[in-house]
Each structure stands twice: as structure tokens, then as C-alpha cells.
Amino acid sequence: MTTLSLIGIGTGNPDHLTLQAIREINAADLVLIPRKGEGKADLAELRRAILREVLTNPATLVAEFDLPVRDEAVADYRERVDGWHDAIAGVWEAAMGSPRPARVALLVWGDPSLYDSTLRIAARLSPAPDLRVIPGITSLQALTAAHAIPLNTIGGPVTITTGRQLRDHGWPEGAETLAVMLDAGGAFMAIPSEGVTIWWGAYVGMAEEIVLAGPLAEVSERILATRAEARARHGWIMDIYLLRRM
Structure with missing residues (x-):
């Protein structure tokens, strides 16, 4: 049976790799690197840079594959995502080859367990x-x-949610601190800003890191402008933010 190791690599900074991750990479027969198209070529290059720094086993092979594009013409969101995941699984199969190697590693942005x-x-x-x-x-x-x-x-709860949920349903009842991920941009504009503080970051942990913080009413427009400029400059953006009612 093939062992497939899903290795969390943080935000692409080699310093974020654990010793366990480095050992697992070097124990693999094959390491897979996904490519997400020209607009996100930096993401594949960051994975390559990590391997150049930590891969020391000359027997480990590296294979790159192109990720399928999600079919946005499918109206139902769940159906759209399920079809996309089926297509990605097929691409993985092709990249691993037949017969599969005994040990395969896939470098996963962040952590495989969180969104x-x-x-x-x-x-x-x-x-x-x-x-x-x-x-x-x-x-x-x-x-x-x-x-x-x-x-x-101190002793307070944290709710982890998405930009889509915040935009469509507002501030969750009873929540004190919100961690918002996967926001296509500006979902925080959909909630009342009074008494809310935001801590925002893009490319966190990377050389391109940008962070802004302050009362939501005062910094929201600045965050939107900064986000748009950074996306235009790099061709892609990964950002996340924390909201807290003070």
C-alpha cells in the first residue's frame, strides 16, 4: 500500500517547516507539487524553493502537475466543489503513476486540517x-x-469562519472573536463596524507580508485599497483577518 503524506508547509517560508516535515519529505520516493496557473506561479516556486533548501535525499523524485480549474458554470456551490475535487483526485492519480511509489508526499499550504x-x-x-x-x-x-x-x-471563545459566511449571515450570535478565512475581499464591510477591531494580514509569514490593524470603521477602506494594490502587483493574494468586539 502507498503511504501518502500530507505535509503542512506553513506559508511557504522554509523556517516554518517542522523537523518532522523535513524528515517526511526526505523519506518520500516522490514529492508532488501542484501548479495553479500563471497567475499563481509564485506558489509553485515557493514549494520548489522549500525543496531546494531541505530535500537532501538524491533518490527522491519530484513531479509537478497542473490543478484543474473549478467549473464556475455549475450553479450549486457544493456540486461545483465536489466535481472539482473529483477532478483533482484524478490528476493526483496520474501524477503518482502506476504502479504508485511506496511513499508519496504532497506539500500542503498551511495545515491540512484548517479550511x-x-x-x-x-x-x-x-x-x-x-x-x-x-x-x-x-x-x-x-x-x-x-x-x-x-x-x-482570557477564557473567551474564538469562532473560525469564512468570508462567505460573514457576508451572507453577519456576525455569529454569541461570538466575541472571529477569525475570517477564504474572503474574496471585503466581507467585513457587511457587518456594523462600531466597537469592532480588525487585525488583517496578507502573505503572512512571507517576505511580502503586509499587516494592518485598528478600529474597523477607521481602517476598512485602507485595507481594501491595500489588498487591491497587492493583488494587482503579485497577481494573487492570500489574506486573513481577526475581528473582535471590544
Whole structure:
């Protein structure tokens, strides 16, 4: 049976890799690198840079593959995502080859357990591989580190949600601190800003890191403008933010 190791690599900074992750990379027969198209070529290059720094086993092969594009013409969101994940699983199968190597590693942005579909895609593989998950630094950890703040207040709850949920449903009832991920841009504009503080970051943990913080009413427009400029400059953006009612 093939062992498939899903290795969390943080935000692409080699310093974010754990010793366990480095050992797992060097134990692999094959390391897979996804390519997400020209607009996100930086993401594949960051994975290549990590391998140049930590891969020392000359027997380990590296294979790159192009990720399928999600079919936005499908109206139902869940159906659209399920079809996309099926297509990605098929591409993984092709990249691993036949017969599969004994040990395959896939470098996963952030951590495979937090708002990431890698585990769900791996479950579609047939025959099912023996899965290993190597945790990585999440963008949420990198965000709080960049701002030098704790994630929670003393004994306070934290709700992790998405930009879509915040935009469509507003501030969750009873929530004190919100960590918002996967925001296509500006979902915080959909909530009343009074008494809310935001800590925002883009490319957190990377050389391009940008962070802004302050009362939401005062910094929201600045964040939107900064985000748009950064996206135009790099061709892609990954950002995350924390909201807290003070």
C-alpha cells in the first residue's frame, strides 16, 4: 500500500517547516507539487524553493502537475466543489503513476486540517492510500504572530469562519472573536463596524507580508485599497483577518 503524506508547509517560508516535515519529505520516493496557473506561479516556486533548501535525499523524485480549474458554470456551490475535487483526485492519480511509489508526499499550504480540502480529495483516491498528516503552521498562527497578539481573550471563545459566511449571515450570535478565512475581499464591510477591531494580514509569514490593524470603521477602506494594490502587483493574494468586539 502507498503511504501518502500530507505535509503542512506553513506559508511557504522554509523556517516554518517542522523537523518532522523535513524528515517526511526526505523519506518520500516522490514529492508532488501542484501548479495553479500563471497567475499563481509564485506558489509553485515557493514549494520548489522549500525543496531546494531541505530535500537532501538524491533518490527522491519530484513531479509537478497542473490543478484543474473549478467549473464556475455549475450553479450549486457544493456540486461545483465536489466535481472539482473529483477532478483533482484524478490528476493526483496520474501524477503518482502506476504502479504508485511506496511513499508519496504532497506539500500542503498551511495545515491540512484548517479550511483545506486536501484530506477530502485524498479520500477519493482508489485504492485508498495509507494517510499520514504532518501538521504545519497555519495562516491564523502566522497572523497572530505578525501582530503579536493572542488569538483569544482570557477564557473567551474564538469562532473560525469564512468570508462567505460573514457576508451572507453577519456576525455569529454569541461570538466575541472571529477569525475570517477564504474572503474574496471585503466581507467585513457587511457587518456594523462600531466597537469592532480588525487585525488583517496578507502573505503572512512571507517576505511580502503586509499587516494592518485598528478600529474597523477607521481602517476598512485602507485595507481594501491595500489588498487591491497587492493583488494587482503579485497577481494573487492570500489574506486573513481577526475581528473582535471590544
